[in-house]
Amino acid sequence: xxxxxxxxxxxxxxxxxxxxxxxxxxxxxxxxxxxxxxxxxxxxxxxxxxxxxxxxxxxxxxxxxxxxxxxxxxxxxxxxxxxxxxxxxxxxxxxxxxxxxxxxxxxxxxxxxxxxxxxxxxxxxxxxxxxxxxxxxxxxxxxxxxxxxxxxxxxxxxxxxxxxxxxxxxxxxxxxxxxxxxxxxxxxxxxxxxxxx
Amino acid sequence: xxxxxxxxxxxxxxxxxxxxxxxxxxxxxxxxxxxxxxxxxxxxxxxxxxxxxxxxxxxxxxxxxxxxxxxxxxxxxxxxxxxxxxxxxxxxxxxxxxxxxxxxxxxxxxxxxxxxxxxxxxxxxxxxxxxxxxxxxxxxxxxxxxxxxxxxxxxxxxxxxxxxxxxxxxxxxxxxxxxxxxxxxxxxxxxxxxxxx
DNA sequence: ACAATACGATACCGTATCGTATCGTAACAT
DNA sequence: ATGTTACGATACGATACGGTATCGTATTGT
Numbered sequence: 074x075x076x077x078x079x080x081x082x083x084x085x086x087x088x089x090x091x092x093x094x095x096x097x098x099x100x101x102x103x104x105x106x107x108x109x110x111x112x113x114x115x116x117x118x119x120x121x122x123x124x125x126x127x128x129x130x131x132x133x134x135x136x137x138x139x140x141x142x143x144x145x146x147x148x149x150x151x152x153x154x155x156x157x158x159x160x161x162x163x164x165x166x167x168x169x170x171x172x173x174x175x176x177x178x179x180x181x182x183x184x185x186x187x188x189x190x191x192x193x194x195x196x197x198x199x200x201x202x203x204x205x206x207x208x209x210x211x212x213x214x215x216x217x218x219x220x221x222x223x224x225x226x227x228x229x230x231x232x233x234x235x236x237x238x239x240x241x242x243x244x245x246x247x248x249x250x251x252x253x254x255x256x257x258x259x260x261x262x263x264x265x266x267x268x269x270x
Numbered sequence: 271x272x273x274x275x276x277x278x279x280x281x282x283x284x285x286x287x288x289x290x291x292x293x294x295x296x297x298x299x300x301x302x303x304x305x306x307x308x309x310x311x312x313x314x315x316x317x318x319x320x321x322x323x324x325x326x327x328x329x330x331x332x333x334x335x336x337x338x339x340x341x342x343x344x345x346x347x348x349x350x351x352x353x354x355x356x357x358x359x360x361x362x363x364x365x366x367x368x369x370x371x372x373x374x375x376x377x378x379x380x381x382x383x384x385x386x387x388x389x390x391x392x393x394x395x396x397x398x399x400x401x402x403x404x405x406x407x408x409x410x411x412x413x414x415x416x417x418x419x420x421x422x423x424x425x426x427x428x429x430x431x432x433x434x435x436x437x438x439x440x441x442x443x444x445x446x447x448x449x450x451x452x453x454x455x456x457x458x459x460x461x462x463x464x465x466x467x
Numbered sequence: 468a469c470a471a472t473a474c475g476a477t478a479c480c481g482t483a484t485c486g487t488a489t490c491g492t493a494a495c496a497t
Numbered sequence: 498a499t500g501t502t503a504c505g506a507t508a509c510g511a512t513a514c515g516g517t518a519t520c521g522t523a524t525t526g527t
Contacts, residue, residue: 089525091473111387113310116514127475128516138515186390189445190308190383199448206446234439234458237447241438242431244446248386249403250434251396261431269462288494288503313484324505329486 092134098124099131103145108180111187112198115142139197146188146201149181155212161225164216165263169239172209173254176247181205186248210236226270238266289331295321296328300342305377308384309395312339336394343385343398346378352409358422361413362460366436369406370451373444378402383445407433423467435463 102124106115117138121128135141156167176182185205192202213236220226242262246252299321303312314335318325332338353364373379382402389399410433417423439459443449 089473091524095474110391113387117516118514125475127477129476129518130474132516133473183390186383186387190310190387193380193383194307203448206448210447231458233447233449234455237439237442237449237455238435238459238462240446241440241442242434243438244442245434245438249437249441250407250430251400251403252430252434258431258434261428262435265435265466266462268466286495286503292504314486315484322505324507325485326487326506327504330503335485 095126095130096134099126099134099141100145100148102126103141104148104180107142107145107187108183111184112142112146112191113187117141143197143201146184146198147204149184149188150205150208151175151179151181152208153212155215157216157219161216161220162263162267164219165213165239165267166260168212168216169243169259169263170256172240173243173256173259176243176254182247210240213239230270235266235270239263292323292327293331296323296331296338297342297345299323300338301345301377304339304342304384305380308381309339309343309388310384314338340394340398343381343395344401346381346385347402347405348372348376348378349405350409352412354413354416358413358417359460359464361416362410362436362464363457365409365413366440366456366460367453369437370440370453370456373440373451379444407437410436427467432463432467436460 099120102120103115106119106123115138117128117131120126120141121131131141135144153168153171156164158164158167188198188202188205192199214232217226217230217232217235221228221230239262243254243259246254246258296317299317300312303316303320312335314325314328317323317338318328328338332341350365350368353361355361355364385395385399385402389396411429414423414427414429414432418425418427436459440451440456443451443455
């Protein structure tokens with residue numbers, strides 16, 4: 074049969090354009106909606122209304138509301154570039170400054186508390202949260218490892234503790250004390266941590 | 271009229287015991303429920319079911335669901351005692367160790383993410399969150415001010431930055447990296463921060 | 468041109484929830 | 498003892514939401 078050759082060569086890789094359009098429209102709207110109301114107030118009906126994609130179609134692509142939310146959240150994993158200034162202080166400064174500037178504005182900073190809250194009781198979201206967190210700290214961990222490789226940092230240094238010392242104060246200001254995060258604050262944190270290494 | 275005298279002497283100060291019983295039963299259940307499901311999944315019907323207090327009665331005391339949630343959240347404001355060991359390091363260690371031991375177990379640590387998330391878009395919850403936050407940091411701020419008074423700490427020290435440097439890493443581990451918070455970690459944070467003052 | 472398939476519209480069911488109304492009863496004050 | 502007040506039980510209306518079923522249409526690959 075000629076169909077066998079077709080189904081072999083194209084199992085489901087090059088999906089119809091319609092499918093791709095629908096998926097993209099829904100995911101974009103879902104992500105936007107998450108930023109506005111968080112996970113709790115997220116509803117499939119609202120996504121259907123805004124995106125123009127029929128609710129029926131949405132349920133053809135995602136079996137349940139949860140699946141759609143999770144899919145949309147997965148798009149939130151930040152892809153930050155890892156700087157390479159040659160010095161540990163330069164790298165750390167570049168990374169933290171970027172985060173500090175992103176924290177008050179980026180879309181994910183409005184969704185993250187919702188994910189943190191949901192992850193507190195939902196293992197699936199705990200997994201997503203873990204992936205997001207790894208994405209956020211990856212550059213920092215890398216420059217720290219590089220510094221260890223160069224000998225700029227003791228091999229016994231506890232990378233995890235250093236990451237918490239650097240990221241913690243920034244996150245604290247964004248979501249707990251709700252104070253502004255200016256450059257002077259970031260530099261004070263960096264100086265404090267690096268001086269103690 | 272004799273009633274005028276009565277309504278003057280007892281306007282609503284000594285409320286009926288029944289009222290107090292109902293209020294207490296509802297608030298206790300509400301707080302417990304918040305710990306389990308957060309603000310989002312909180313429902314008046316469930317509070318009525320668990321507490322045994324009729325939904326009608328609940329709505330006689332709180333005009334709306336929001337009011338009840340807010341009232342229950344207000345009970346979450348921690349009343350931590352301020353230690354006085356004589357030294358800044360002793361005081362800070364006492365405070366942070368208590369928080370570190372509370373973070374994985376205390377009821378409020380399960381509700382706080384929910385409040386943080388809600389506060390992101392709801393000014394009323396932002397206000398509650400602010401009060402809770404002040405309660406959490408009050409002892410720390412006090413011992414820092416005392417240290418400044420003693421001359422153990424420079425008067426130009428930025429208390430707010432120090433608080434963020436101390437609390438941030440703990441909160442970060444509890445809700446973001448989800449790593450355990452052992453004593454060694456807490457001591458590493460304290461040592462790092464105090465050494466830089 | 469034709470068949471397969473994805474889509475939109477609409478209606479629908481079941482459930483949860485907020486908040487109100489009603490009415491009879493129990494606790495309270497005097 | 499009596500009137501006032503808070504309470505419980507129940508029912509109700511309105512709304513929102515998750516998820517399914519149906520059916521006709523538009524798009525797509527061949």
